Structures are given as structure tokens and as C-alpha cells.
Amino acid sequence: MKRAVDLVFGSVALLLSFPVMVVTAIVLRKSVGSPVIFTQQRPGLNGRPFHIYKFRTMTDERDEHQQLLPDNERLTRAGRVVRKLSLDELPQLFNVVKGELSFVGPRPLLMEYLPLYTSEQARRHEVKPGITGWAQVNGRNAISWEQKFKLDVWYVEHHSFWLDIKILFLTVLKVLKVDGINQQGQATIEKFKGSSASELQACTSQPTKES
Numbered sequence: 414m415k416r417a418v419d420l421v422f423g424s425v426a427l428l429l430s431f432p433v434m435v436v437t438a439i440v441l442r443k444s445v446g447s448p449v450i451f452t453q454q455r456p457g458l459n460g461r462p463f464h465i466y467k468f469r470t471m472t473d474e475r476d477e478h479q480q481l482l483p484d485n486e487r488l489t490r491a492g493r494v495v496r497k498l499s500l501d502e503l504p505q506l507f508n509v510v511k512g513e514l515s516f517v518g519p520r521p522l523l524m525e526y527l528p529l530y531t532s533e534q535a536r537r538h539e540v541k542p543g544i545t546g547w548a549q550v551n552g553r554n555a556i557s558w559e560q561k562f563k564l565d566v567w568y569v570e571h572h573s574f575w576l577d578i579k580i581l582f583l584t585v586l587k588v589l590k591v592d593g594i595n596q597q598g599q600a601t602i603e604k605f606k607g608s609s610a611s612e613l614q615a616c617t618s619q620p621t622k623e624s
Contacts, residue, residue, distance in 0.1 A: 414574070420518055423509035424586055430503050437500050444491035445472050450504055455521035458541045463513040465521060466504035470495050485490050499588050515579040518543025519565035522605070529607040530562070539567035540572060547576075550583035554602045562608075 440450045451469040454462045470492030474482045481487065488496075495501050508514035514521070521542035527535075547568035548561040568576070 415515060415577070416512065419509050419512075419514075422516065423506055427506040427510060428431070430506065433500065434468075434503050437495060437503070438614055440491050441468055441470070441495065444489045445469050454524055455542070456524055456527060457513055457521060460527060460535075460538045462524060463521075465514070466507050468495060468501040468504060495600060502544055509544065513539065513541075515541045515543045517572075517580050519546050519568060519591050520549065526605050528606060531608060533566060534562040534608070536569050537562060545580060545584040547580060550580055550587055553587065558605045559608050577596060 426598045438449045449469055451467045452464045453467075453616065457463045469555065470489065471484060472489060474487050476482060483497035492501075505514055509516060518541050519537040548556070548564040551564050575611075
């Protein structure tokens with residue numbers, strides 16, 4: 414049933430959002446250059462890799478040693494607006510139609526994180542990843558990695574059609590409020606480097622946040 418809903422509503426959303434994507438692509442073409450679509454391999458259901466699509470919001474500017482500049486220096490003004498409005502996520506509707514993503518599920522992160530997860534954190538891959546999820550409506554990038562993974566696992570254990578509807582509704586509210594886009598002090602979010610015992614204990618001692 415969830416796949417049928419994703420396919421039908423993903424196709425409709427793709428058609429309706431196509432004009433917005435065209436305008437966004439034109440703006441980003443002038444701001445960050447070409448290509449305007451960013452593709453990257455991410456782990457899907459059971460950790461199987463797929464290529465995710467997003468709009469590019471950062472340039473490829475490098476220093477004298479040919480190293481990429483920090484994110485906050487490469488993120489353009491247009492890119493910030495696109496991120497605030499979550500327009501950079503629109504190309505992922507193609508992933509939804511293809512069956513690689515669902516509308517709701519744990520966000521697909523980097524492949525390099527796979528060996529860093531604890532056995533409990535790795536459970537986030539027991540369901541298909543999504544464009545939005547329980548962690549996104551309960552803090553998004555403003556909470557720690559450990560808190561996000563705990564919320565992801567909570568979703569794995571409790572996911573249902575009505576919970577997905579609730580998450581979609583809360584996602585719309587979050588986008589309208591422009592809430593939790595960035596980690597405090599960061600243009601994007603700091604990479605996950607694995608959980609220490611103290612971080613796991615602190616997260617375990619906190620109740621799972623519900624909205």
C-alpha cells in the first residue's frame with residue numbers, strides 16, 4: 414500500500430512541481446553553475462546503494478591547495494534560500510517514483526557512515542528511506558546525530574499509514590516555519606564520526622521526543 418501511495422502521489426507531485434523545479438534550476442544555474450543537479454550514492458533499504466538527486470546549492474570553489482572551501486563559503490545566497498524552502502529536495506521525487514525512496518522514512522545518509530553505526534543505529538535501514546522522517550519533524554539538523562538515530566529507530570518500530578500522514582503534515586509546518594534547517598554554528602551539518610559511549614548514554618537517558 415505504501416509503495417502504491419508513493420507511486421501515485423509521487424507522480425502527481427512531480428508533475429505539479431515541475432515548473433518550480435525549472436525556475437529553481439535556472440536560478441541555481443546562474444548562482445552555482447552547471448550542473449544544477451547533484452547526485453550521490455546513498456544507502457537505501459537494507460543498506461543497498463542508490464543514487465539520490467538534489468539541487469546543488471554550493472559552488473565547487475577551492476583553495477590554493479585544490480581543497481574545497483568550507484561549506485559556509487561555498488553556499489550561495491540563492492542556495493541558502495533554496496535550502497530554507499527545502500526546494501533542493503524536489504528532485505528526490507524522481508527517486509520516489511523509481512521506488513528508491515518513500516515520502517516518509519529515515520533520511521538516507523552517506524555510504525561512509527555505514528561502518529560507524531552501532532547495531533541499534535543500523536536498524537534505521539530496516540525500512541525504505543524517505544524525503545522526510547520522524548527525526549526531521551523533531552529537530553532536523555538542530556539535534557545531535559545520536560538523537561536523530563534514536564528517532565529513526567523509533568519510527569522503524571512504530572511506522573504506520575497514520576504516522577506517515579502526521580509526519581507529512583508536520584513537515585509542511587516545519588518548512589513554513591523554516592525550522593531546524595542548519596546545525597547551530599554550521600552552514601549545513603557536521604559529519605557523523607561515530608558515537609562515543611558518553612554520547613550514547615546521554616541519548617539513551619532522554620525520552621524519545623514526540624510531536
